Amino acid sequence: MADDDNKDVNEEETGGKSSKKLIIIVAIVVILAVGLAVGATLFFLKGDSSASDAAEVPVEEVKKPAxxxxxxxxxxxxxxxxxxxxxxxxxxxxxxxxxxxxxxxxxxxxxxxxxxxxxxxxxxxxxxxxxxxxxxxxxxxxxxxxxxxxxxxxxxxxxxxxxxxxxxx
Known part of the structure; x- marks a missing residue:
């Protein structure tokens, strides 16, 4: 009977360790995904702003009042x-x-x-x-x-x- 109690405790400890590992892995994957999304967004926005700056260079001259x-x-x-x-x-x-x-x-x-x-x-x-x-x-x-x-x-x-x-x- 004592052996059955030790088996249950060992299974709970190993089950708890594998669920903690799973949570850590999922958290790391989520953090990496968010980081990549932010990085990609900044990269593409940076490329768009330089293109829009080049397009905005010709400014129409404002006429002075008569x-x-x-x-x-x-x-x-x-x-x-x-x-x-x-x-x-x-x-x-x-x-x-x-x-x-x-x-x-x-x-x-x-x-x-x-x-x-x-x-x-x-x-x-x-x-x-x-x-x-x-x-x-x-x-x-x-x-x-x-x-x-x-x-x-x-x-x-x-x-x-x-x-x-x-x-x-």
Whole structure:
């Protein structure tokens, strides 16, 4: 009977040892599996971030807001049309996205006003009554101002010349 009790104790001890070994082996396998999963995830995410960084390099340039400068006083030009005196009054504004260009415009205003008056007075009165004639005068004014600014203010330029009021009679 004593032998039967020793057998039961020995079986319990060996059974307990094998179940402890099984738990340890399972725990090690689980830890290794989690470690491999984390390592693989980091490896693939690292590869994706470098590819997305390369794709994000070309950044679209943000446009600055437009700044306007009113050229005052308005321009008044006389025309002689078929022996009659005709007048044109033009309110002009300049648009730029660079304050330095508008500062240069203001600095060279006497030269710009002189050239614009000469340009306006050399126009054909009948041609200015059409939309195409006004658009052409606007473009010629822009080119004239940018030419002066490029020469006098080392490369400054404006984006548009705007006629805010245009009266002919």
């Amino acid at each position: 700044i306007y400068f009113d050229i005052k006083p308005p321009f008044v030009v006389t025309f002689d049309v078929e022996g009659r005196q005709r007048y044109m009054q033009v309110f002009v504004s300049a648009q730029s996205r660079d304050q330095a260009s508008l500062d240069a415009l203001e600095l060279h205003m006497p030269l710009i006003r002189n050239k614009l008056i000469m340009l306006f007075s050399s126009q054909d009165f009948q041609g200015l009554q059409t939309a195409e004639g006004k658009a052409s005068l606007r473009l010629a004014s822009l080119n004239l101002i940018n030419e002066i600014l490029e020469k006098e203010a080392s490369g400054s330029s404006i984006e548009q010349v705007l006629f805010t009021n245009f009266v002919m009679q």
